[in-house]
Amino acid sequence: MDILQLENxxxxxxxxxxxxxxxxxxxxxxxxxxxxxxxxxxQERSAKKLNLLLEKNNYKATVIQCDVNSDESIATAFTEIGEKFGTIHGIVHSVAHARAEDLHNRFLETSREGYAFAQDTSAYSLIAAAKAAHPYMTEGGAIVTMTYLGAERVLDGYNVMGVAKAALEAAMRYLAADIGQDNIRVNAISAGAVRTLAAKGVPSFNTILHKIEETAPLKRNISQDEVADMTVVMLSPLSRGVTGETIYIDSGYHIMG
Structure with a gap:
């Protein structure tokens, strides 16, 4: 029995x-x-890296350009997906970016342009993607976005990205309320510290890793696989009664005082 029911x-x-x-x-x-x-x-450089990964692992997949800072690009991308595949059953939104100076400078020095860019890229992009995909999610489905504890607690060096993630989580809840009537669920995964390209931009990242090992109930950091496993569950009918939630995959770190 295919309990996840995600085949095809x-x-x-x-x-x-x-x-x-x-x-x-x-x-x-x-x-x-x-x-x-x-x-x-x-960007094209991302496409090149992605195609190399697919080739290396013998995966076959469709790869489509989509600039999340452009409504036209988002609409074009999801129209192409919808016309090619007919139905979209799920979306994994793992998109976030802020300017380096807004992570390294004092939060007080955040520029208007930097604030707007972080919000547009990291939070509004979820709304824009959901809007563009909605006409093709005719069988219901699930949208999962990636957030972080910096959305609700102050973490050194996270700065404007923490504010953007807070907006992302609020957007997730409002989307869940709005499109739940269409049998589309929207949830967020709040992953612990994982060594990603984005994480390298946070000045205090190594300190955070050590603090989690010391403080979290499981006394360890989490892995890419652990985040992936829960995300796949949230995309599947196994989580069909869950929407509007932020689910923590962080060894329990977020519960500690």
Missing amino acids: KNIVVMGVANDRSIAWGIAKKLFAVGANVIFTYR
Whole structure:
């Protein structure tokens, strides 16, 4: 029995930067359960890396350009996906970015442009993707976005990205309330510290890793695989009664005082 019921389902994965990306870990799990994976990428260099990963692992997938800072690009990408596959059953939104200076400077020095860019890329992109995909999610489905504890607690060096993730989590809840009537669920995965390209941009990242090992109930950091496993569950009918939730995969770190 295929308990996950994701075989031949069309899942869009947004945000693979390299093989350490959480989105790539999720994609590997989706391939393993027989899903049809459709990747979106922003820049040509990302497409090259992604195609090399697919070739190296003997995966076959559709790869489509999608600039999340452009409504036109998002609409074009999801129209192409919808016309090619007919139905979209799920989306993995693993997209976030802020300017380096807004992570390294004092939060007080965040520029208007930097704030707007982080919000547009990291939070609004979820709404825009859901809107573009909605006409093709005719059989219901699930949208899962990636967040972080910095959305609700102050973490050194996370700065404007923490504010963007807070907006992302609020957007997730409002989307869940809005499109739940269409049998589309929207949830967030709050992953612990994982060595990704994005994480390298946070000045205090190594300190955070050590603190989690000392403080978390499980006394260890989490892996890409652990985040991927829960994300696949949240994309599947196993989680059909869950929407509007932030689910923590962080060895229990978030519960500690």
